[in-house]
Amino acid sequence: MKTRKVGIIGVGHVGSHCALAMILQGACDELTLVDIDKQKAKSQAIDCMDTISFLPHRTIIKDGEIDDLTDMDIIVISVGNLTADKNRLNELKGSIEMVKSFVPQIVKNGFKGIFVVITNPVDIVTYYVQKLSGFPHNRVIGTGTGLDSARLRKVLSQTTNVDPRSIQAFMLGEHGDSQVANFSTGTINCKPILDYLKENEDTIGKLDLDQLEHKVAQGAWDIYAGKNCTEYGIGCTCSDLVQNIFHNERRVIACSAYLQGEYDYEGIYIGVPAIIGKDGLETIIELPLDERERTKFKKSCEIMSSYIEMAKNY
Incomplete structure (x- = not known):
């Protein structure tokens, strides 16, 4: 039986709650959390694991590095922060720089799954994740609307x-x-x-x-x-x-x-x-x-x- 594996890059407010929602709903069997702040990723993984005794589904949650995501089925990209100026488009430059720093590495390592993009401005970032990865368009999807x-x-x-x-x-x-x-x-x-x-x-x-x-x-x-x-x-x-x-x-x-x-x-x-x-x-x-x-x-x-x-x- 195949183990369903998800990696999440960026585990701040958004990424951590994506993890929690998947754990609560039994969406996957394994979760690997990655963040530029390694201690945050480790702490989020431990905190998530503390919920497992209360849930009907068992999920293995751990922290890791970009290189640990090669065998994931799905990688969720949730890096970045919502800007206070009420314009997601103003996040574009920083978001593009972030995805450029790890998407080519993930593909080079041999990832063959599906990218799910949340990072804002999500429509444009999804476009560039597809360009950076070279994946077919059906395997790069943004949360969009x-x-x-x-x-x-x-x-x-x-x-x-x-x-x-x-x-x-x-x-x-x-x-x-x-x-x-x-x-x-x-x-x-x-x-x-x-x-x-x-x-x-x-x-x-x-x-x-x-x-x-x-x-x-x-x-x-x-x-x-x-x-x-x-x-x-x-x-x-x-x-x-x-x-x-x-x-x-x-x-x-x-x-x-x-x-x-x-x-x-x-x-x-x-x-x-x-x-x-x-x-x-x-x-x-x-x-x-x-x-x-x-x-x-x-x-x-x-x-x-x-x-x-x-x-x-x-």
Whole structure:
């Protein structure tokens, strides 16, 4: 029986909670934690191991070095920090420098698995991890708008009093300010969102969809204002993606995927729904967009393209 192995590079607030979420959900059998601060990685591994007696799944957690990740099935990249200026794009130079320092080494050592990228700005960093690794695009996936889509379902749930698991809706585009809510094809209780909201206007009121979209996009900064980081939601987002791969679930989730003509764009990674399975990204789901969504998605793609060009100088 094959042991499912995951390595996490960067175990600060985000990486450590990715580890915890995977342990709690039994997503993998072995976890190796790597950080530039070796004592932090060691301490996080010990702290995580202290939970095992309370859980239904046994996971071996240890700290290690980049060279210990060669036989991993999945490597999660979660280096870097969220900036206080409310613009993930301003993290680009530092993030590119960090991934350049270890991705080529990992590939040279013989890693043959799948990269899952969280480091911001995640769409652009995912693009460069793929370039640095030379891996097929299906084996380099960013968390993208996976967390934003969960926030959209949360906001709609709070507004309509419908369980978020009965809501199907995605945020598209950049994991950042230019993301767009796909209201036109989403559903609530199996009904189109726009129809459901209109039918229930007498109980939930007339909603401002642009305001709801803005609330989702600003979700991270509302959290950051009180604790200077986000960690729980992205931890579960990462674990969900990892489980999709290990269990070959072939479930549709939002992630940062490489466009090759889908949505009339190509050559960039950006947040879209996709089918994820044992080989990574299988198929991008191309949703029909209304005029508002097409315009905003186009703008988001153009922003990503411009920053990809900018990063070539780093």
